Amino acid sequence: MKTTQTYWNPLDIKNAGVWGDIEGSNGNLQQITIAEDKETGDYTRLTKIKAGYSTKVYGAKSHDYPEEIFVVSGRLYDEAFDMWLETGCYASRPPHEVHGPFSADKEDVIILEISYPSQANTL
DSSP: OOOOOSSSOOTTTTGGGEEEEEETTTTSSEEEEEEETTOOOEEEEEEEEEETTOOOOOOOOOOSSSSEEEEEEEEEEEETHHHHOOOTTTEEEOOOOOOEEEEEEESEEEEEEEEGGGGOOOO
């Protein structure tokens, strides 16, 4: 079962210290897992991409499980789809769908990611 927590605001500046840097990004990528199921591996996470930063160093990505993403704020370019993702954009990705690398526009971008490793498709 996923962890639960009463109402709080992970975007509030008071909670900035709860976010962790993603290795190799020099502080340009941060994330916070806001719920997870330790048994299945399913998780809900927020990822922050600093203004102007590109994830090219990490390359394009795909997973063997489905995931959903929602752009909470900012504007983000997805190279795999050759398109800009605006605030409010949503995607439900099937297993193995290639996405990224990503480039943030002129402001920080925050993405909500809901991932389902328990539904992995290893084909």
